[in-house]
Amino acid sequence: MCDQTTSGNLFSFPPNSDSLVDCDIVPSWRTSIATEWNTRRAADKEKQTALFPLAMNPFGEDEILAMTEVLLSGRLTLGAEVEKAERKFSEFIGAPYAIMVNSGSSANLLAVSAITNKLRRVHCDPGDHVLVPAVCWSTSVFPLIQNGLCPVFVDVDPHTFNVTLTELERKLTSRVKAVMAVHVLGNSINMQQITEFINRHKLILIEDTCESLGSLCQTGIRSERKMLGTFGSFGTFSFYFSHHITSGEGGMVICNTEEDYNIVRCLRAHGWTRHLTNRQTIEEKYEDIDSRFLFVNMGYNFRPLEVQGAMLNVQLDKLHIFNTCRRDNLRRIKETLSRDDRFSRLMSLMEASDGVDPAWFGLGVLLNRVYAHQRLEFLQYLERNGIENRPIISGNFVRQPCVSAFCNDEHPENYPGAEAIHTRGFFIGIHQVPLDQTVINKLANVILAFPFSPYHVVVVTGSNGMLGKYIQDIVLERSSADGSIIKITSTTPLKIVTKDSEWIFLTRHDGDLCKIVTKDSEWIFLTRHDGDLCKVDDVKNIFKRFLPTRVVHCAAHLASIHEMSAKPVDFWLSNVTMNNNILQTGFEFQAWNGPIKVVSILSTVMFPNNAQFPIDASLIYDGPPHSASESYAYAKRSLGQLIQWYRKQHGCNFVSVLPGNFFGAYGDFNPKTAPLVNALIAKMENQREHDISGSLIMMGTGTPLRQVMYARDLANIVIWTLGNYNEDAPLVVAGQEVSIYQLAELVRDQVGFTGCLKFDGDIKYDGPFRRTSDTSSFEKFHPSFKLTLLPTAIKETLEWHRRNKLKQ
DSSP states (O other): OOOOOOTTOSSOOOTTSOOSSOGGGHHHHHHHHHHHHHHHHHHHHHHOOOSBOSOOOOOOHHHHHHHHHHHHHTOOSSOHHHHHHHHHHHHHHTOSEEEEESBHHHHHHHHHHHHTOTTSSSOOOTTOEEEEESBOOHHHHHHHHHTTOEEEEEOEETTTTEEOHHHHHHHOOTTEEEEEEEOOTTOOSOHHHHHHHHHHHTOEEEEEOTTOTTOEEEOSSTTOEEETTSSSSEEEEEOOTTSSSOSSSBEEEEESSHHHHHHHHHHHBTTBSTTOTTHHHHHHTOTTSOGGGOBOSOOOBOOOOHHHHHHHHHHHHHHHHHHHHHHHHHHHHHHHHHTSHHHHHHEEEOOOOTTEEOOOSEEEEEEOGGGGGGHHHHHHHHHHTTBOOBOSTTSBGGGSHHHHHHSOOOOGGGOHHHHHHHHHEEEEEOOSSOOOHHHHHHHHHHHHHSOOOOOEEEEEESTTSHHHHHHHHHHHHHHHHHTOEEEEEESSOEEEEEETTEEEEEEEOSSOEEEEEESSEEEEEOOGGGOOTTSHHHHHHHHHHHOOSEEEEOOOOOOOHHHHHHOHHHHHHHHHHHHHHHHHHHHHTHHHHSOOEEEEEOOGGGSBTTOOSSBOGGGTTSSOBOGGGHHHHHHHHHHHHHHHHHHHHHOOOEEEEEEOEEEOTTSOOOTTTSOHHHHHHHHHHHHHHHHTTSEEEESSOSOOEEEEEEHHHHHHHHHHHHHHOOOSSOEEEOOEEEEHHHHHHHHHHHHTOOSEEEEOOOGGGTOOSOOOBOOHHHHHHOTTOOOOOHHHHHHHHHHHHHHHHHHO
8 A cells, every 4th residue: 555644635535544545556547637628628618609718728737737736735725836836937037036826906005015014124005106007907096096006097108009109207296105116918117217317216116927938028137037026116917727837826025135035925925923934033022922823913814725726837838838829820810910901091000019029818909090989899890700808908098987986087088099999999819829911811701701891980170260260161962961970069059950960051150160970080270269270289189188180281371471470480380380399299109090181282382483384293392482481382382292191101181282273262351461362353343332443453463374273172172181192202293374364353253343453563562473373194094183263262252251241
């Protein structure tokens, strides 16, 4: 008979007693259990219907046998297997101390309890602030509140799904004493940067590494790399079933000092001394208390089971292979998706931060902004086709009801990165076994076969100007005609009736129209109330608020030629600043939105003064512009050049429309500052009202030639450009070329002025003789477009001007 005496067993047999199990048949239980396990797994595999499950079973017969060995020993509570797992984990991760607990959530609570513990030499006090990512798990936040700390949420980068140094710095105050860094889906912020930030501001760092076991980051010391979780005072890990390795449930806390090691071990088990390295010294001070029940600190009961330790020991031996597979699986999935042209138009994948080599926990995906409205439908489609998916952790945690109940007043829209992830993000599993390429191909085909349809949010700057107002009119008229208007929001009352649950536009007062929502688009018409475009923070707030997918940039700082000539610095700076802010923010916010198309309006004032006409886009910069509006001309040239550079360097879909002189309703009718046709209408109307048959003297010779077009036509072209023009060169558009004298005669005919019309002959008011544009490119791209005849356009403009004067 064999010796069954086992140290630590609850049941043991004396050496000479009769054993219930013969040594010769001991191996049979292992064979039987392994056979039973494999039989059941084979049956489960046959029932598996998902093409791409969120997680695959990470353990096998080795773990089952190791756990069975523990059960047969009779030892269930923390013992040698847990201690062995702690040593192995410590060696793998590269930390001096590791403490196993019953879950990753408990690991977070212990780490936070440690940094707030009064027995710790450097600790946080109640009311201290802790920076925590807005994209996080509940138990990254709750332990802070439970320990009297105040979570301060920090926005994340939707490229990496992690916080950035810029956002950490922005939220830093004198009350911040610690950072809870949550490493998302295997990725993290660049840890060299955050370590410098922590050291510079004397903060405590806890790394929630529950999703990132085995990820590496450069330290900044030559080519040295360390595991995530080892950069801070504490690192926490989870061994939940679907994580990198599992003990069913379970977690680990790592730390760097013996002080922290003893505090965490004490907190893990009731606050007693049993597992402390200095227990003898402490217990000698309290001889009157049974040392087995000596409590020197606060505490919980977060001890793991011995079977969990046994399972983890086997899993740790497989971790390197598991993570190698995870990295390779993600690489092949990314390559397969990226080869399809549809992919970049529809979505983007989470990117590794600089210096980080993730052991990927999942494949993070972000739908482009134009498809955000289909996210729920798309995820349900994936599930129906066997692709299981989940939100990125819990999305924007600021949205959770518990935040308003237990934290300071927060607004989700103040976290645009987290909002992008919440409204457009999801992840699928990256498994710990090699994936067959046919499965990856099917995965990509299913993802990209969904019938996506875009929903555009269009922001229009300068919407109180002539062009902006006509864009409003056209959007309203088209939407009314096809019955697609859902809602109109205006700062002035609109007369709207409902029909079949849709809003049908009838008439509107001449006020600021702010928003038009249709079935497939949303149009935001900015006014001065929305911010100053010359202030970059205001522009960023506009983008945060509306998250546009398209921008029509009509805004400009204009005045009379005389005033602009007198203050060239002011007008150049204000226009260049405004234009730079729009393009810079449009580029930066593509990280949140996906591709953003920006259509900017240029001007023929850019043309060289001595150019050969007709001029095309390639000759715009060949020579200085006319001196009459030099500052504005150079500002527009700068805009045109900046658009080209953004396209070349960053691949941005920024385009421009370069129109000739345009006129119409809503614009300026001051004879000194208005566009040419509007100024002529105003002068002749005034003359008609005061002396219909008298003489009207006009400045200049009347001989210069101008291409003039109706602003309504230009608005139609700009709207067409949003969906149809993506070329490098400015889209040059212009109207019929006539002399200023001919134009004046056309206006006189519509106004009804019967007096004498004369020009004073002073050439200094003429400006350049010609600014004729070559519009052949536009005619090629849009051959069916017909310009409104000048007499008709002048008549409609005049009628609006007269109505507007009566209202005033």
